[in-house]
Amino acid sequence: MHALTIDAEDWAQLMCSYLGHTMPVSEQFVSSIERTLNMLGQHDTRATFFVVASQAIKQPAIVREIAECGHEVASHGWTHAKMHEFTPDSFREDLRRSIDTLEEITGQEVYGHRCPFFALMPEQSWAFEILQELGLEYDSSLTTLLWQAQKIALPDEPFVCALPGGREIVEVPALARKVGPVTARLIGGRGFRVMPSSFYLSHLREREEQGLPAMMYVHTYETTPDRLMRYVPSHLPIRERAKLVVAAKAFEVGMGRMNRALHRLLDQYEWAPMRDVVAERRQKGTMPRVVVTTEGKVVSDFAGVLA
């Protein structure tokens, strides 16, 4: 059983906010979630949706529908802010607000979190305690390859972060391979859109042989068959509009092919929400552990103490 995760976010609004401009949540937020729900329905597959809560609050009906279709709704933060921009206090506030909002909309408890860009780095190891403190069971926010670059080896599978005071939280990391200068994550993002299918099929085969779960992530806007460019807001200054048009074109490369591949993978493999995958790993009792010290430092003796 592999984890199927969907990041539900409004591409145009986020890109606009990165340029310092505001725009309302676009119609794409709703239509791309609807399309994703239809696709999962066709394959009778359930997934975890990591939802940006400040966008969810503007379109609560579609977020409620995600939960009513039997999928898990988890936190993708309040505003999709980057991890390195947070202090522990501002992260706690952002996370709490996102959890409260999503729980109010769906009437269901939130169990998991994913930060934007899988960019939780060793410098933000304090986040594990806050995630646990706010009642979450798991997090899926880091890329092991990026931690290795800082000489911290982490398991390439779901692992337990042992926190001070005997508390713990499970981390489900994203795996990646270096392809030239690019970090291509398995299975999702640019790697999924442009790499040959052998890139992720061999990974899935290997995971099944090892008895380990793979994790796939797809953005709702990646299931959009119409041009992303359509959603570039017209009120932006021309230079910034041009930047977004270039970004939209880059995202569109390989999107059609990725959608066909996605249908095949949904057909051929068994997928489940992340919470179910974490529960299965817990039940097996084989999850590796890493220790987070009281100073918020990760000490991993997995493949040698490197921290």
Ligand SMILES: [Zn+2]
């Ligand atoms: Zn995101």
